[in-house]
Amino acid sequence: MSLDEWELNVQVENPVDLLSLAHHGCDLRGIYQAQDLMDYFGMLNGPTYLTLVRHF
Amino acid sequence: MDEKVLIDPSLKGKTREEMGLEPFRREEIRSSILGIPVVISVDTIVGVIRRASEGRFVYGQKNKNSSWIPIVNRTMFHSSTKGKYKDLDIRTKMLLKIQNENLLPKGSGGDKPSLDHKVFLHFFLTRERENVPKYIFRHLIKNLKDSQTIKKNFVPYGRLLSEIFHQGGILNALKEVNYFTDA
Numbered sequence: 332m333s334l335d336e337w338e339l340n341v342q343v344e345n346p347v348d349l350l351s352l353a354h355h356g357c358d359l360r361g362i363y364q365a366q367d368l369m370d371y372f373g374m375l376n377g378p379t380y381l382t383l384v385r386h387f
Numbered sequence: 388m389d390e391k392v393l394i395d396p397s398l399k400g401k402t403r404e405e406m407g408l409e410p411f412r413r414e415e416i417r418s419s420i421l422g423i424p425v426v427i428s429v430d431t432i433v434g435v436i437r438r439a440s441e442g443r444f445v446y447g448q449k450n451k452n453s454s455w456i457p458i459v460n461r462t463m464f465h466s467s468t469k470g471k472y473k474d475l476d477i478r479t480k481m482l483l484k485i486q487n488e489n490l491l492p493k494g495s496g497g498d499k500p501s502l503d504h505k506v507f508l509h510f511f512l513t514r515e516r517e518n519v520p521k522y523i524f525r526h527l528i529k530n531l532k533d534s535q536t537i538k539k540n541f542v543p544y545g546r547l548l549s550e551i552f553h554q555g556g557i558l559n560a561l562k563e564v565n566y567f568t569d570a
């Protein structure tokens with residue numbers, strides 16, 4: 332059984348603005364720093380190539 | 388590998404090398420884009436999110452009788468029994484939200500977390516170091532498998548995969564042959 336490429340829904344991650352969250356009284360930076368994930372959230376702001384991901 | 392056996396039954400019981408496949412070195416996702424091979428392993432993800440693959444890793448828990456259930460209930464709801472979503476404090480809700488969207492994306496099913504998701508959240512709350520790249524890798528494999536077997540048309544980590552393609556030089560290779568553009 333196989334799927335056609337155009338049937339695939341690609342879920343793209345949402346960028347998270349941790350600074351703004353902290354400003355609104357919900358500071359999660361410490362938690363993500365403890366997991367060393369700050370680079371990950373920076374990475375989320377780049378471009379996404381939907382067609383390529385479907386080809387994958 | 389099993390597919391190869393289906394195509395040619397005489398290959399049954401032979402090693403990967405005898406079938407003409409690449410030897411098994413580690414867990415990898417192999418695919419190709421327009422003929423350019425792409426290999427994704429835990430190390431690839433480590434390189435992209437720049438964070439070492441180390442820490443706790445608990446995945447694939449069955450919901451019944453797991454010793455993790457009382458532990459996660461205590462960290463999430465501060466009680467030994469199962470609480471409700473509304474009982475979570477705002478930071479936990481936010482963490483869960485970010486986790487469902489980004490770190491362990493869920494295709495459907497609302498905000499109700501599975502036990503795997505709860506354990507993942509538990510380590511964040513206790514600030515115990517967790518093997519995030521391995522989680523992402525396993526989660527990606529599970530979703531790719533589902534798309535081949537139960538026809539679930541859902542691919543997670545669109546952005547992460549794009550970054551892998553980018554750093555792997557695939558974009559440049561495609562640009563050279565002028566195949567297509569994708570904004």
